[in-house]
Amino acid sequence: MSAVKKEDKNWIEVGQIDDVPKLGARVIKTDDGNIGLFRTADDEIFALRDECPHKKGPLSQGIVHGKKVTCPLHNWNINLDSGEAVAPDEGCTASFPIKIEGSTIYIAI
Amino acid sequence: MSEKLVVIGNGMAGIRTVEELLKIDPLAFDITVFGAEPYGNYNRIMLSPVLTGEKAFDEIVTHDEQWYVDNAITLHKGKEIIEIDRVNRKVIASDGTQADYDRLLIATGSNPFVIPVPGNDLEGVVTFRDMHDVNIMLDTSKQHKHAVVIGGGLLGLEAANGLMQQGMSVTVVHLMDTLMERQLDEAASNMLRASLEERGLNFLMAAQTETIIGKDRVEKVRFKDGTEIYADLVVMAVGIRPNIELAKKAGIHCERGIVVSDTLQTFDPRVYAVGECVQHRGMTYGLVAPLFEMAKVCANHLAKHGIGRYEGSVTSTKLKVTGIDLFSAGDFTGDETTDELVFQDKASGVYRKLVVKDNKIQGAVMYGDTIDGTWYFDLLRDETDISDMRKNILFGQAHLGDSGHGEENRVAAMSDTAEICGCNGVCKGDIVNAINAKKLLTLEEVRAHTKASSSCGSCTGLVEAILANTVGGDYSTAPHLKPMCACTDMTHDDVRAAIVNKELKTVRDVMTGLEWKTSDGCAKCRTSLNYYVVCAWPKEGLDDYQSRFINERVHANIQKDGSYSVIPRMWGGGTSPKELRAIADVAEEYGVETVHVTGGQRIGLYGLKKEDLPTIWKKFSDAGMVSGHAYGKALRTVKTCVGKEWCRFGTQDSTHLGVELEKMTWGSWTPHKFKMAASGCPRNCAEATIKDFGVVCVDSGYELHVGGNGGVKVRATDFLCNVKTEDEVLEYAAAFMQLYRQEAHYLERTAPWLERVGLSYVKENIVENDEYRKELAALFRESQKYMQADPWAERANGTDKHEFEPIATITVGKTATTA
Ligand code: SRM
Ligand SMILES: Cc1cc2nc3c(=O)[nH]c(=O)nc-3n(C[C@H](O)[C@H](O)[C@H](O)COP(=O)(O)OP(=O)(O)OC[C@H]3O[C@@H](n4cnc5c(N)ncnc54)[C@H](O)[C@@H]3O)c2cc1C
Ligand code: SF4
Ligand code: FES
Numbered sequence: 001m002s003a004v005k006k007e008d009k010n011w012i013e014v015g016q017i018d019d020v021p022k023l024g025a026r027v028i029k030t031d032d033g034n035i036g037l038f039r040t041a042d043d044e045i046f047a048l049r050d051e052c053p054h055k056k057g058p059l060s061q062g063i064v065h066g067k068k069v070t071c072p073l074h075n076w077n078i079n080l081d082s083g084e085a086v087a088p089d090e091g092c093t094a095s096f097p098i099k100i101e102g103s104t105i106y107i108a109i
Numbered sequence: 110m111s112e113k114l115v116v117i118g119n120g121m122a123g124i125r126t127v128e129e130l131l132k133i134d135p136l137a138f139d140i141t142v143f144g145a146e147p148y149g150n151y152n153r154i155m156l157s158p159v160l161t162g163e164k165a166f167d168e169i170v171t172h173d174e175q176w177y178v179d180n181a182i183t184l185h186k187g188k189e190i191i192e193i194d195r196v197n198r199k200v201i202a203s204d205g206t207q208a209d210y211d212r213l214l215i216a217t218g219s220n221p222f223v224i225p226v227p228g229n230d231l232e233g234v235v236t237f238r239d240m241h242d243v244n245i246m247l248d249t250s251k252q253h254k255h256a257v258v259i260g261g262g263l264l265g266l267e268a269a270n271g272l273m274q275q276g277m278s279v280t281v282v283h284l285m286d287t288l289m290e291r292q293l294d295e296a297a298s299n300m301l302r303a304s305l306e307e308r309g310l311n312f313l314m315a316a317q318t319e320t321i322i323g324k325d326r327v328e329k330v331r332f333k334d335g336t337e338i339y340a341d342l343v344v345m346a347v348g349i350r351p352n353i354e355l356a357k358k359a360g361i362h363c364e365r366g367i368v369v370s371d372t373l374q375t376f377d378p379r380v381y382a383v384g385e386c387v388q389h390r391g392m393t394y395g396l397v398a399p400l401f402e403m404a405k406v407c408a409n410h411l412a413k414h415g416i417g418r419y420e421g422s423v424t425s426t427k428l429k430v431t432g433i434d435l436f437s438a439g440d441f442t443g444d445e446t447t448d449e450l451v452f453q454d455k456a457s458g459v460y461r462k463l464v465v466k467d468n469k470i471q472g473a474v475m476y477g478d479t480i481d482g483t484w485y486f487d488l489l490r491d492e493t494d495i496s497d498m499r500k501n502i503l504f505g506q507a508h509l510g511d512s513g514h515g516e517e518n519r520v521a522a523m524s525d526t527a528e529i530c531g532c533n534g535v536c537k538g539d540i541v542n543a544i545n546a547k548k549l550l551t552l553e554e555v556r557a558h559t560k561a562s563s564s565c566g567s568c569t570g571l572v573e574a575i576l577a578n579t580v581g582g583d584y585s586t587a588p589h590l591k592p593m594c595a596c597t598d599m600t601h602d603d604v605r606a607a608i609v610n611k612e613l614k615t616v617r618d619v620m621t622g623l624e625w626k627t628s629d630g631c632a633k634c635r636t637s638l639n640y641y642v643v644c645a646w647p648k649e650g651l652d653d654y655q656s657r658f659i660n661e662r663v664h665a666n667i668q669k670d671g672s673y674s675v676i677p678r679m680w681g682g683g684t685s686p687k688e689l690r691a692i693a694d695v696a697e698e699y700g701v702e703t704v705h706v707t708g709g710q711r712i713g714l715y716g717l718k719k720e721d722l723p724t725i726w727k728k729f730s731d732a733g734m735v736s737g738h739a740y741g742k743a744l745r746t747v748k749t750c751v752g753k754e755w756c757r758f759g760t761q762d763s764t765h766l767g768v769e770l771e772k773m774t775w776g777s778w779t780p781h782k783f784k785m786a787a788s789g790c791p792r793n794c795a796e797a798t799i800k801d802f803g804v805v806c807v808d809s810g811y812e813l814h815v816g817g818n819g820g821v822k823v824r825a826t827d828f829l830c831n832v833k834t835e836d837e838v839l840e841y842a843a844a845f846m847q848l849y850r851q852e853a854h855y856l857e858r859t860a861p862w863l864e865r866v867g868l869s870y871v872k873e874n875i876v877e878n879d880e881y882r883k884e885l886a887a888l889f890r891e892s893q894k895y896m897q898a899d900p901w902a903e904r905a906n907g908t909d910k911h912e913f914e915p916i917a918t919i920t921v922g923k924t925a926t927t928a
Contacts, residue, residue: 014917023629023655026916037916041629058671061659063632070632072659072667074564077632088547088558109921 011099011106017043018103025060025069028107035096036060037105038080040067045098046080047107053078053091111139114411115200115210117190117355119144121153122384122400123216124172129408131180137412140182141208143200146239147187149173152580154397156243157429160271166240171548183208193359195377212411215356215367215375215382219349219395224259228321234343237268246342250275253341257330259318261288263428265346269310270430272342280311280338282318282330292426292437296453297460297476304433304458313338351386351393366393371418373407383407389421396424401551414626417598425486427479427577434475436482439489440464441472452503461503468496481505483573497827497868506570529571532564537575544579552576565821594633596625601637601854608638608645615651616642632658637855640742643778644850647892654909660740663912664900665722673722674715676739677729677901678775681749681767681787682710691732695725709746709784711737720913726901735899738775742856744846745784747771748796752789752806759789761806766835767795770804773839774846776896777889780853780862783846784818798826801849801859802842807831811838815845815871816863824860827868830876844875844885847892 020026020039027050028035034050036059044067050060057073067080077086083095099106114130116123119142127140144150148170155169177184188202199209221236223229233249235242250256250272258269261283269279281288287298288305302312317333321343331337351366362368362376366388373381373389383403385395394400399422406419425438443449443464450463459477463470463485469492473485484506488495495502525538543549543559552573556563562572592598599607604623613619616638620630630638639656654662665673675695679688692712696704703715717725729735738745749767753759767787774785786797787804796819797803803814803826810833817826829845832838848871853862863871875882904913 012917012919014919019911019916021655021911026911029915029918030921032921034915055669056671058667061663061667061671063635063658064655065629065631065635066627073669074560075632109919 009097009108011108014105014107016103017045017100017105020045020105023064025062025064027058027060030109032109034058034060035107035109036069037107038064038069040064040080044080045100045105047096047098048078048080048083049094049096051093052076053083053085053093054089059093111136112211113209114138114140114212114214115208116140116142116214116216117193117200118216118218118384118386119146119148119150119184119186120216120218120384121150121397122218122404123214124150125401125404126214126216126383126407126411127182129404130411133408133414134412135180138212140180141185141210142177142182143185143188143190143202143206143208145187145189146241148240149176149184149186151240153239154429155580156237156240157267157271159240160243160246160268161274161431162271163431168545190355193355193361193380195359195361195380198379211379213380214407214411215361215380215386216384217352217355217386219351219385221345222348222350223345224318224347226318226320228323228327229345231321231323232326233323233341234321234327234345237264237344237346238349246272246344247275249342250277254278255339256280256342256344257282257338257340258344258346259330260344260346260348261285261312261314262291262346262348263289263426265344266305267429268344268346270305270308272344273309277342278311279309280313282313282316282332284315284317286315288312289428292474293435293476294441294462294474296451297435297437297462297474300455300458300460300476301428301433301435305430349385349395351388353386356382356386364388371406371420372410373403373419374410381407381411389419392421394422394424396426398422398424423486423490425473425482427482434477434479436475436479437473438482438486439470439472441474443471447471450499450503463502465495465499468494468499470495480570480574483570491865493865494867494869498864529575530559530561530564530568533560535559535561540572540575541579544576549576550580593637594631596620596627596630596634597623599623604638605641605645605851608641614642614646614649616653616656630656640778640780640855644892647895661742663719663722663909664736664738664740664904665717665719666740668715670716671719672716673719674713674739675717675722675725675729676707676711676713676737677734678737678771679711680771681747681764683749683764683768684711687732688734691729691734695728699725707739709739710748711746713739720915723904723907723910723913727905730899730902730905735775736901742779742781743783744771744774744777744779745782747774748784748786748800750787750789750794752787756789758792759806760808761789761811763787763789763795763804763806766804766806766811766838769835769839770842773843773890773893776898777846777850777893778896779846779850780855781858783849783859785842799823800826802845804838810834813838813841816859816868818858818860820858822860827863829868829872840882840886841875843889844882845871847885847889848874850889 014028020037022039025036025038036048036050038046050058052059052071054076057071059069061072062069068077070077076089083093085091097108150172152169152171158164188206190200191203192201199207201207221238235245256272256277256279258265258281261281269281273279287295288302319333320331321327322329327340327343329337330340353363353367356367357363367382367386369375369382369387369389373383375382384400402422403419406417409417428435441464447464447466452461462474464472470489475482523537527537529535529537540559540561547558549555562569593601613622619638635656636658639653642650643652660666665675701714705713707713747767747770749764752763770785783801785802786795786800788795788797789806797805798814799817799819805812812831813829814826815829817824849859
């Protein structure tokens with residue numbers, strides 16, 4: 001049984017929704033590598049480790065469409081919600097939970 | 110509850126339609142499939158290699174029974190439908206099984222024709238259509254010696270070759286005096302016959318079969334002229350007839366085939382038909398490429414999706430006999446209104462013929478070396494005007510320039526370790542394995558799974574050839590007019606026209622106005638649309654930076670490690686101590702590892718951090734330098750030589766001209782990158798004849814050259830015209846660029862664009878039409894008013910600040926604790 005309830009996560013505030021451009025991304029720098037923060041057309045926010053499962057391309061620099069981002073280096077498509085590459089490509093990058101309160105974005109790492 | 114779809118015919122067309130349907134809407138229907146054959150689905154065209162022993166049956170199964178289970182499809186194998194009850198909307202099989210339908214798909218293929226001669230029902234007389242036939246042939250070959258194949262067409266020759274490989278002595282009997290007369294002209298046909306004879310096949314030409322003789326099983330075949338030959342096996346391969354009996358009985362309108370509309374519906378709109386059993390716009394087909402196109406449209410319509418229509422197909426043929434390369438397409442017989450272009454080298458066994466009408470290819474026949482078959486076929490289907498390449502076209506595409514794969518092109522002879530895709534390091538063996546293991550059938554699928562041909566594209570022809578060799582036939586046929594991408598059915602040209610006519614001024618407006626199928630498009634179409642909008646509406650169009658590839662979004666080139674490069678403009682390749690000092694300062698201050706003199710006569714700095722870019726640009730801005738657009742589908746460099754200022758041969762001031770050209774054109778966005786050069790004399794030290802627009806100075810003025818590039822496929826320019834003054838050079842350059850900007854497809858460089866539209870077309874608009882040239886040049890200059898703001902200076906002053914800064918910096922440590 002998991003002892004940690006959803007509310008018990010360590011939520012860290014990272015900024016406002018409008019700090020992230022629609023169909024775009026921003027970078028969160030951490031001492032454990034970069035995280036890409038993505039915003040879709042209907043304002044959903046997702047966070048993925050900023051490393052493509054292919055050759056570590058920075059996903060935050062890609063083009064966002066639907067709930068996917070196209071990697072800037074060799075055009076793999078990565079699902080924003082799961083971090084999984086769209087078939088037939090195979091691979092997965094870590095994804096992080098996001099919580100929005102009002103217009104403030106929180107991430108749990 | 111889902112509607113019920115029943116499919117009659119578990120063959121290639123039926124199952125392809127189901128596959129397409131599952132791709133777009135897996136839940137649309139409850140699917141039931143009836144198949145008369147006792148298996149899942151297999152690749153019928155690979156029966157030939159099964160007969161030769163090159164493949165086993167297992168290897169050609171494309172959908173095993175588990176596939177049906179996995180996709181929740183009910184499969185009734187080995188059950189033939191004998192009645193369609195359209196009133197009660199159900200089908201009935203010979204064993205009494207019944208199934209109700211809301212929609213019905215008939216895909217019953219065709220029946221081989223059996224010639225009506227006495228003895229045609231004897232044991233040992235077979236057709237060549239399914240696995241059952243192949244099994245009989247294989248069994249017979251183990252016990253008997255003599256085989257007779259009636260029919261010298263594609264199928265007959267493949268059967269004959271197979272039986273010969275199985276050790277039988279084979280005679281091919283043909284009614285005509287040339288083989289494959291429907292696919293080949295006489296010259297190619299004779300070459301084919303000679304090489305088949307050399308391999309050991311016997312031929313009896315212009316022979317009409319009269320009787321098949323035998324007691325219990327076949328013993329002999331007798332011909333009209335009285336001759337007889339021994340036969341333990343007779344294979345009839347004289348043609349096919351669409352299998353329409355069932356449909357006819359159910360009162361569905363049939364002529365030679367089941368008559369269908371452009372949406373593949375029969376006269377009863379609940380009933381669809383695809384494959385060899387149909388007749389569409391008067392045509393019936395006997396090859397798979399058209400069936401695949403039908404399947405796509407039919408599935409779209411079943412899923413109530415899209416506006417696709419099937420408009421008929423042009424087909425091409427290959428013979429699947431290992432070691433014999435043969436290709437034909439379209440109408441190759443011609444008449445008084447057509448010309449023939451022929452290349453023949455009997456000694457090396459190469460023959461090529463193109464039938465041309467009004468400078469468009471109508472048909473092609475190739476024997477010996479067929480690597481250019483797909484290229485000719487593309488030219489045929491695109492109705493490309495070939496007048497400008499007519500003199501060289503028979504020598505193939507390689508002759509028009511590439512980086513020298515030349516004779517390396519015969520894929521069948523290549524070893525498995527031969528590298529096919531140099532960009533992604535994919536070898537022939539990798540491609541073949543992926544095709545076999547994952548049952549890939551189209552170029553797109555091979556690209557997705559292996560990455561071969563997905564980068565620079567120069568190996569596309571080879572990949573298509575491997576695909577054809579591995580799965581047989583010509584699967585890679587693309588529709589005649591290609592949609593921009595999977596997000597729309599419209600072509601690049603349709604979309605461009607709509608942006609202008611409907612005054613669509615943002616990417617979002619285009620996607621909404623033209624009913625895009627996906628919510629935000631994809632990386633492919635969004636970048637194209639943004640360019641089209643910016644080009645059509647330079648003043649008021651919205652340049653959507655989220656629809657630009659990262660390099661153009663942040664005005665620097667992304668590198669493999671996520672760092673960036675910066676290349677400032679050096680006008681015409683010239684620089685000054687002040688500029689060099691600024692570069693040196695930046696290089697030192699930011700610890701730049703690599704300072705490289707680029708191939709474009711300027712200096713690049715590599716390995717810069719994104720967040721440092723605006724301050725670096727500020728330094729360049731202060732030194733009077735602007736962005737070099739080395740990252741953009743835009744004007745890149747204008748190379749020059751020192752020209753008459755210094756050089757003892759110089760005829761004009763090429764350096765000055767180059768600077769003027771660059772000042773006029775920098776900042777302009779183009780469909781693909783655009784490079785220029787000006788050389789001071791015909792020694793051409795600035796390599797002007799491999800640039801998109803090149804100037805070679807001569808004593809009397811300036812020679813203008815267009816449509817060249819180095820790169821993936823080297824192409825020397827075509828000569829456009831001579832002009833007298835520098836002002837004219839500028840006017841022609843502006844007009845040429847504007848024509849290219851307005852008409853080329855996104856990511857189409859001037860070289861392929863020019864080959865597509867023809868040099869004559871460009872001359873008509875730029876050289877022969879003074880008024881239109883001036884109009885184009887004026888449009889270009891107008892657009893430049895909005896383009897020549899230096900993006901670096903803007904960003905040094907704060908534009909798009911968020912792009913260069915992290916949103917947050919947090920410390921997580923190894924065990925996550927709050928920052
Ligand atoms: C920097 C440079 C190499 C160098 O260090 O010398 C270079 C670097 C790149 N070239 Fe190039 N090309 C460079 C000169 C050339 C030249 C030579 C020339 O311009 O005279 C050619 C062949 C001539 C031509 O284009 O006709 C050249 C043909 C290509 C091609 C193939 C284009 C084609 O049409 O076949 C590509 C791929 C593409 O554009 O799709 C390419 C693509 C690239 C990219 C953008 C690849 C990429 O997407 O990352 C490289 C960017 C690296 C970077 O961050 O700067 N580069 N590239 C040169 C920059 C010149 C400049 O000052 O702007
Ligand atoms: C030996 C051989 C080599 C070939 N080589 C090539 C080639 O190189 N290139 C190329 O493009 N094409 C080639 N073809 C042609 C290609 O195979 C056909 O065009 C293609 O298979 C037609 O697909 P289809 O679905 O219309 O028919 P089929 O694949 O024949 O499928 C029809 C299916 O329906 C079943 N059926 C029929 N009636 C009923 C019924 N009443 N109830 C239930 N089931 C029924 C049949 O048993 C059959 O399985 C070749 C064909 C053969 C035989
Ligand atoms: S700089 Fe050009 S040639 Fe060199 S690796 Fe990159 S794309 Fe290839
Ligand atoms: S690194 Fe992302 S596609 Fe190659």
